[in-house]
Amino acid sequence: MHNVTLGWRTPVEDAELVDLTIARGGVAEPGWWDRIRPHSLGWVAARTSDDKLVGFVNVAWDGCDHAFLIDTKTHPSHQHQGLGTTVVKLAISETRSAGCEWLFVDYVADLA
Numbered sequence: 001m002h003n004v005t006l007g008w009r010t011p012v013e014d015a016e017l018v019d020l021t022i023a024r025g026g027v028a029e030p031g032w033w034d035r036i037r038p039h040s041l042g043w044v045a046a047r048t049s050d051d052k053l054v055g056f057v058n059v060a061w062d063g064c065d066h067a068f069l070i071d072t073k074t075h076p077s078h079q080h081q082g083l084g085t086t087v088v089k090l091a092i093s094e095t096r097s098a099g100c101e102w103l104f105v106d107y108v109a110d111l112a
């Protein structure tokens, strides 16, 4: 994607995830990211050249070889350009590099 940089475990502020969630029409709970981040194997942050967070996915884990892909989000301004796919692919490869053998995800049946 043009002008978007991806990072694994690069800093993301709680307030940025609140903004991204609200931009997606979701309900954001301030403090949520600060609370769950210690349980995360890692996350992918996608930023524009002016440092705006436009893509995100989190990988929670069991501290061993099982991980769970969750909270994929693309800002509406960058939707349908392959960003969600790119962010998830990086999360998969980093999770594999970290030694996880299993990466789970859930979804509703009609999005399979």
Ligand SMILES: CC(C)(COP(=O)(O)OP(=O)(O)OC[C@H]1O[C@@H](n2cnc3c(N)ncnc32)[C@H](O)[C@@H]1OP(=O)(O)O)[C@@H](O)C(=O)NCCC(=O)NCCS
Pocket: 024, 070, 071, 072, 073, 074, 075, 078, 079, 080, 081, 082, 083, 084, 085, 086, 111
């Ligand atoms: C789901 C989401 C992350 C996809 O982001 P994206 O950057 O647009 O994804 P991509 O461009 O890589 O899309 C790949 C394909 O996924 C499918 N897709 C994308 N968004 C979709 C949506 N909202 N519903 C159903 N299918 C979707 C399409 O087949 C798409 O291909 P297309 O653009 O040719 O139609 C984004 O729509 C989003 O943030 N949605 C709101 C939050 C959400 O529901 N997150 C998942 C659960 S927490």
